[in-house]
Amino acid sequence: MSLLQVNNVSLSFGGIRAIDGVSFSVEPGEVFTIVGPNGAGKSSLFNLISRFYHPAGGAIRFDGEDLLERKPHEVIDAGIARTFQNIELFDHATVLDNLLIGRHSRRQTRWFEDLLFLPRVRREERSHRRAVEEVIDFLELAAYRDRMIQGLPYGVRKVVEIAQALVSQPKLLLLDEPASGLSVEETENMAWWIEDMQKDLGLTIVMVEHDMGLVSQVSDRVLAIAEGRPLAEGSPAEIQAHPEVIRAWLGGVGE
Amino acid sequence: MKPRFRTSYDADIDRFQGRWHRAQYLLLIAVAVAAPWMLGAYYVGELSSVLVWSLAGLGLMLLVGHTGQVSLGHAAFMAIGAFTHLALMLRGWPFLPALIAATLASGISGALLALPILRLSGIYLAIATLALGILVEDLAIIAEPITGGVRGLVAPPIDMFGFTIDRYGTPIAFYYLCLSVVVLVTLAYANLLRSPTGRAFMAVRDSEISARALGVNITRTKTLAFALSCAITGLAGALYAHLAQAVNFESFLVIISIALLLQVIVGGLGSIHGAFFGAVVIVLLPQGIAIGRDLLADVGIRVAAYPGLDMAVFAVIIIVLMILEPRGLYGVWIRVRTWLELFPLYRKGMFKRARSYLKTERLK
Numbered sequence: 001m002s003l004l005q006v007n008n009v010s011l012s013f014g015g016i017r018a019i020d021g022v023s024f025s026v027e028p029g030e031v032f033t034i035v036g037p038n039g040a041g042k043s044s045l046f047n048l049i050s051r052f053y054h055p056a057g058g059a060i061r062f063d064g065e066d067l068l069e070r071k072p073h074e075v076i077d078a079g080i081a082r083t084f085q086n087i088e089l090f091d092h093a094t095v096l097d098n099l100l101i102g103r104h105s106r107r108q109t110r111w112f113e114d115l116l117f118l119p120r121v122r123r124e125e126r127s128h129r130r131a132v133e134e135v136i137d138f139l140e141l142a143a144y145r146d147r148m149i150q151g152l153p154y155g156v157r158k159v160v161e162i163a164q165a166l167v168s169q170p171k172l173l174l175l176d177e178p179a180s181g182l183s184v185e186e187t188e189n190m191a192w193w194i195e196d197m198q199k200d201l202g203l204t205i206v207m208v209e210h211d212m213g214l215v216s217q218v219s220d221r222v223l224a225i226a227e228g229r230p231l232a233e234g235s236p237a238e239i240q241a242h243p244e245v246i247r248a249w250l251g252g253v254g255e
Numbered sequence: 256m257k258p259r260f261r262t263s264y265d266a267d268i269d270r271f272q273g274r275w276h277r278a279q280y281l282l283l284i285a286v287a288v289a290a291p292w293m294l295g296a297y298y299v300g301e302l303s304s305v306l307v308w309s310l311a312g313l314g315l316m317l318l319v320g321h322t323g324q325v326s327l328g329h330a331a332f333m334a335i336g337a338f339t340h341l342a343l344m345l346r347g348w349p350f351l352p353a354l355i356a357a358t359l360a361s362g363i364s365g366a367l368l369a370l371p372i373l374r375l376s377g378i379y380l381a382i383a384t385l386a387l388g389i390l391v392e393d394l395a396i397i398a399e400p401i402t403g404g405v406r407g408l409v410a411p412p413i414d415m416f417g418f419t420i421d422r423y424g425t426p427i428a429f430y431y432l433c434l435s436v437v438v439l440v441t442l443a444y445a446n447l448l449r450s451p452t453g454r455a456f457m458a459v460r461d462s463e464i465s466a467r468a469l470g471v472n473i474t475r476t477k478t479l480a481f482a483l484s485c486a487i488t489g490l491a492g493a494l495y496a497h498l499a500q501a502v503n504f505e506s507f508l509v510i511i512s513i514a515l516l517l518q519v520i521v522g523g524l525g526s527i528h529g530a531f532f533g534a535v536v537i538v539l540l541p542q543g544i545a546i547g548r549d550l551l552a553d554v555g556i557r558v559a560a561y562p563g564l565d566m567a568v569f570a571v572i573i574i575v576l577m578i579l580e581p582r583g584l585y586g587v588w589i590r591v592r593t594w595l596e597l598f599p600l601y602r603k604g605m606f607k608r609a610r611s612y613l614k615t616e617r618l619k
Binding site for chain 2: 050052071072073074075076077081082084088089090091092093096097100101102103104105107109111114115116117121122124125126128129130133164168
């Protein structure tokens with residue numbers, strides 16, 4: 001059964017139809033990429049899955065459950081973690097603290113226990129830290145563990161943001177333009193991380209990306225959308241050769 | 256700054272990082288305990304005042320410095336704490352239960368007010384809390400059965416464990432009372448910061464959208480921060496009532512709220528130290544100005560006693576700090592400490608702020 005099913009969703013901002021009848025389903029363990037020109041509604045789709053926006057119509061099911069019944073902060077409890085196009089890390093904290101915040105959905109202790117720092121809180125903290133260290137090892141962030149976010153290079157921040165999403169041990173990872181603003185070399189590294197996450201951690205990944213090199217390297221299936229409507233779905237090679245897609249990107253030949 | 260060699264996760268979880276760190280704070284407490292025996296009664300009173308304002312500052316720091324929500328009406332919660340405490344004591348409650356009840360009352364009223372107010376953010380939140388501060392000024396007069404109306408309430412002496420504690424009769428005992436409350440609250444505050452709750456506060460401060468994606472319930476977290484903040488400030492208000500011996504509607508004017516906010520900004524937002532540094536400045540500045548005036552008079556320069564001079568000097572300090580060190584006195588302290596630790600290797604550009612990337616895609 002599909003892990004994520006997006007069924008005929010639509011979204012309007014005032015009179016503008018940002019998303020209009022988009023459907024797709026993501027199988028467990030695959031890397032599914034959404035491509036499209038600027039303003040096609042890719043990030044809006046992500047914000048729908050994160051429940052930041054509520055769809056005007058349609059259904060989103062995750063792991064056999066109606067995702068639309070969850071509040072935005074409860075989405076991560078279902079097992080969906082995400083990153084942002086413009087990096088939303090906590091600048092005034094260290095990498096370690098950022099990753100510990102990523103464990104928030106796994107917290108068991110109540111605030112008054114925290115206030116007294118009962119032994120249970122310490123046990124919990126140790127287990128959070130262990131989970132965080134595993135991700136630090138996995139993404140090779142050990143050198144940056146105690147560095148403040150505001151002093152880090154952009155490329156490292158991108159990886160830290162993925163790490164922050166990973167520490168919650170999600171089933172599905174939403175990556176919003178993981179390679180935007182990265183150098184060629186950093187983009188290659190990003191492709192390896194994505195492959196590692198898919199193969200070693202068994203993660204399902206839904207990604208929005210412009211860099212077609214990265215897309216064809218890591219994606220199992222690609223969905224192309226334009227002006228909020230689906231254009232085509234298929235393998236990376238099929239999408240790149242699809243006449244509708246080429247027309248949407250470059251303007252039609254002979255138009 | 257200095258690399259630390261850690262052999263277990265507990266090294267980071269522990270309150271103190273290593274023996275030397277703990278020794279520093281034990282030394283600080285020892286100095287605080289020994290201080291009243293070396294100072295005259297007047298300065299013991301001033302120290303108690305520093306402690307009470309530190310406590311109020313800690314309350315506001317939790318909200319402004321760690322959760323990023325501005326309040327321009329926190330004196331209102333000092334008032335709620337003070338009047339609840341005195342009203343209960345005058346009705347025969349013993350000191351400690353009345354103090355706890357006052358703390359709870361301020362915390363609960365904070366939580367109730369937070370629900371509508373925290374839907375606002377930034378400048379609108381500041382205006383709403385300002386209105387709240389003004390409202391409580393009037394309520395303090397209207398609610399005469401509780402607050403004693405225009406005349407206010409006079410603080411009865413404190414009877415605790417067979418001792419009688421009075422600000423003027425036994426200033427050292429009152430100082431120790433304040434000190435123990437402040438130490439307890441500071442420990443709880445530090446606990447909060449190293450636990451998931453404190454991290455959720457900071458997440459809300461730095462990026463609400465990301466906090467929400469990571470599973471932080473924004474409304475609940477803000478309400479909790481407001482409640483805890485108001486509880487601590489209310490506790491400070493109750494102690495202030497004993498410090499001032501009598502409170503009425505004029506004790507908690509909006510100017511106090513503003514001074515409190517300036518205190519935490521000057522001290523350094525987002526640090527426990529900041530609340531204390533700010534309190535030292537705000538309490539001792541008028542004294543410092545008076546002493547300075549006397550010194551000038553001794554050398555033959557006569558300066559008239561300008562009313563409000565302390566506020567003006569305070570304002571200049573704030574402007575200078577905001578330009579040179581936005582992290583406040585705490586930032587200055589960090590620089591000095593690093594300079595000492597690294598001597599003679601300190602470099603000038605060490606604390607140069609890194610270029611920040613533009614954040615877009617905010618929900619608000």
